[in-house]
Structures are given as structure tokens and as C-alpha cells.
Amino acid sequence: MHAALWDEVQSACDPVRLGTALADGRVDPSAVMDGWTPLHFLCDNCVVESKARAEGIRLLGQAGFRSNAVDENGWTAIHLLCKNKSGDLVPSIQQLLTAKANVDLQTTDNRKSALHLLCENETVSEEALKTLLQSKPEVNSVDEDGNAPLHYLAENRCVSDRMLSLMLAAKIDLNIQNKFHSTPAHYICQNSRITRLMIGELLKHKANFNLKNNIGNTPVHYLCENDAVTVDVLRELMNDKHVNITIPNSLGRLASDYIASQKKDCLAFLQKFTAPNLAQAGGSSSTSAEIGGEDPSELPNRLKRALIAWNASLPPFDAAFYSAVSCEAAFERTYDEVQEVSGQACEAPDDSATFAAWEKSLSKWRSCILLAYAALVPPNVWHQYAEQYQRPVPPDLSRVLGKVEAAWKQFPEPTQRRGRFQALASVFTP
Numbered sequence: 001m002h003a004a005l006w007d008e009v010q011s012a013c014d015p016v017r018l019g020t021a022l023a024d025g026r027v028d029p030s031a032v033m034d035g036w037t038p039l040h041f042l043c044d045n046c047v048v049e050s051k052a053r054a055e056g057i058r059l060l061g062q063a064g065f066r067s068n069a070v071d072e073n074g075w076t077a078i079h080l081l082c083k084n085k086s087g088d089l090v091p092s093i094q095q096l097l098t099a100k101a102n103v104d105l106q107t108t109d110n111r112k113s114a115l116h117l118l119c120e121n122e123t124v125s126e127e128a129l130k131t132l133l134q135s136k137p138e139v140n141s142v143d144e145d146g147n148a149p150l151h152y153l154a155e156n157r158c159v160s161d162r163m164l165s166l167m168l169a170a171k172i173d174l175n176i177q178n179k180f181h182s183t184p185a186h187y188i189c190q191n192s193r194i195t196r197l198m199i200g201e202l203l204k205h206k207a208n209f210n211l212k213n214n215i216g217n218t219p220v221h222y223l224c225e226n227d228a229v230t231v232d233v234l235r236e237l238m239n240d241k242h243v244n245i246t247i248p249n250s251l252g253r254l255a256s257d258y259i260a261s262q263k264k265d266c267l268a269f270l271q272k273f274t275a276p277n278l279a280q281a282g283g284s285s286s287t288s289a290e291i292g293g294e295d296p297s298e299l300p301n302r303l304k305r306a307l308i309a310w311n312a313s314l315p316p317f318d319a320a321f322y323s324a325v326s327c328e329a330a331f332e333r334t335y336d337e338v339q340e341v342s343g344q345a346c347e348a349p350d351d352s353a354t355f356a357a358w359e360k361s362l363s364k365w366r367s368c369i370l371l372a373y374a375a376l377v378p379p380n381v382w383h384q385y386a387e388q389y390q391r392p393v394p395p396d397l398s399r400v401l402g403k404v405e406a407a408w409k410q411f412p413e414p415t416q417r418r419g420r421f422q423a424l425a426s427v428f429t430p
Helices: 003-009 015-022 038-044 050-062 077-083 090-098 114-120 126-133 149-155 161-168 184-188 196-204 219-225 231-238 264-271 301-312 319-326 329-347 352-376 379-389 401-410 414-424
Strands: none
Touching: 003 015, 003 038, 003 050, 015 050, 038 050, 038 077, 050 090, 077 090, 077 114, 090 126, 114 126, 114 149, 126 161, 149 161, 149 184, 161 196, 184 196, 184 219, 196 231, 219 231, 231 264, 301 329, 301 352, 319 329, 319 352, 329 352, 352 401, 352 414, 379 401, 401 414
16 A cells, blocks of 8 residues: 555645545555554544544545454544544544444453543543434443443543533433442542532432442442532432432441541531431441340340330331430430339239330330430431331321421521420420
């Protein structure tokens, strides 16, 4: 093949000189050099101007060079173009699509498609992404690491609100987990370019922010760790009632534990959606937190059966919460009474009067627990605890939800717990 052709596709690629070289009768459309066709070289070329590259692609196509020719690693011209970080890629993408380039071909070395490579390209433009997406590529194909194209766009430092919207409009599966069990949401929540609109778009398209990766982190853990996080971003996240911020990772840490100390406004905002800090009671976050309640194991059978049923009637919480409530000064007298009557019932388990007194004391103690739960745990996270501890919110607590919500609306701050207790005291009487 004419040497001038190879020279042009590897340099500035003047369209006139390229046309002259292609007019030579010795041009062989099947010719390759080091496994690449002239189209491969031109699309990989970082010194050629955008218009010249697009015109060169058109001329090479006219001369019979195939847009889907592959090298030894399965790379086609459009793979190399989407990886190219120089100039405007839009005209060249359009030319390759006109030449019937197959956008769904995946390389054989790393299983990446053109869309994978474009989303990974740190100079990608919104128009280039839009142009490639107009060819309707397979948006959910995964590479050798299990990454879909959106995984790469999510961690791209050039990602924008518009780019994410373009991808989500293409019917993406947002919850594909790669070999690290991470979803695109895990990566975008680590990206310094995260915005409130991005969070809103992800939630709108059903991204699951509760999925854990291989170290137990949810996307919310990474969002809280991100220096770019703001109250506005967190507020957008918590507008979705399905987002659970009480999930501990493999270290037993909650998402809120990762908020930087200087971001006091973010921490204060998230505390409105969590149960009280139970560190005072010796509790700590744990992936296997014991569900809260009284221990029935050493009781006589009659009392054991009754106490198991009583435990099941409690709201969903862990053992640390139960311990904290038991130590609450306001409830000390009631809890001491339960312990005293329990001792009497254990000594005479078949005595009907003692058993009835024991059940009455438990009923009174349960009212205290319901009051504490309603005053300390925001009602918008009750369902999260129900899922986490596999214990439903009691019907009698659900029936007064409106009154509980009113108390939280009147006294919304963590420091206003006394106001909530006073507002709800008459609701939970034995």
C-alpha cells in the first residue's frame, strides 16, 4: 500500500493528501500494519484535528476500509475513537455510525464496548455521549470486572448532571453489581462532582441505595465520606423513604459515622433520621445486633411463653436501645416494679394472682417503651428498623402515628426530646 496513506493516518491527516493517497490504484482495503487498519490508526491519532479526522474516516470508508475490522484484541476503530482524549469526537462518531460501526462489539482483552470506553474517557463531552447513545448501544453489558458503562461514568471526574440524565434515559439497570459488589451509585457517591440533581435522578430511576458492596458499604456510606456532601444533597437522598441510613458496614460503622467532623450541619441533619446514639448504654453498631427485649431463657415455661409473646409485641429495636430505655431515670420506678414482680412470679408460676400482677406490670412497662420509642426514634425510619430487626411496628403504635408525627413536627431537633416526651405522655398510658 502507498506509504503516504500510512503517514497521513498517523500524523495531521490532511484530507487533500489523504484523498490523493487513496486515489492510488495500489490501495488494498484489507491491508493492515501491526494488526491495525488505517481506520484504527486514524481513530487512535491524538494530533489530528476533529474535522480532519471525521473527513478522513469518511474517505477511508469510501475506499472500502471496514469500520468493524478488529485487531488481535478485538478492538475496532470506534473503540479507539471513544478512548481518544483529543478534540471533539462527535463528527468522527457520526461518521463511524454512518459506516455501520457495531457499537456493541466488546474487546476480547477486557470485554469493553465503545460505550464503556467513552464513559471512562475523562474528556468525554455531553454531545459525544448523546451521539453514541442515539445509536442505541447495549447499555447494560459488563466488562471483565463486571462493570457496566455507567460504573465508569459514575466515577469519571468529568461527569455532569446532563451526562447522567442521558444515560438514565437509556433504560439502564442501575443496580448491576460488579465483582466488588459495587453499583454505579457506590461510585457516584464517591465522586467529588456529586450533586443534589444526580441523587434525585438516581432515586427517580430506582437506584437501590441500601445495597452493600464487598466490604459492607452502601452508597450512603461513601456519600457521607465525600468531602462534597452537603445538607441539600442529603436532604434529596432522605426524601426517599426507602433509603436506610441505619445499615452498618463490615466494621460495624453507620454511614453517619463517616461524616467529617467539620460538617456539623450534615451530621445534625442525618441525626433526625436515626435512632438515638446508644453508645451511652454500651451499645455499638453491629451487623448482628441482638433484637431488644427481656431474656426469657431461664423462666418457668408458663412465664417464658408469655414473655416471648410480650417481646414480639414491642417495636423493632436492638438490645442496646432496650438497655438505654431500661436505664432511663424517668422509667426507673416502673422497670424496678417489673423486676420485683417477675421475681415473685418465678417463685410461684402457677399462682394466678401473681401471674396477673406480672402481666399488668409488663403492660405498664411496655407503655413506657412505646413512649420512648415514639419520642426518640423518628417515625420516618420505623419501617427501616422493622426490616432490619424482622419485627413489625406494633398496631397500637401505628394507630397513633399521626400524633407522633405531630410531636416530631413541633419538636424536630435531637435536643428537643423532652418536648416530645411531654407531648406524647398522654398518648401512651397503661
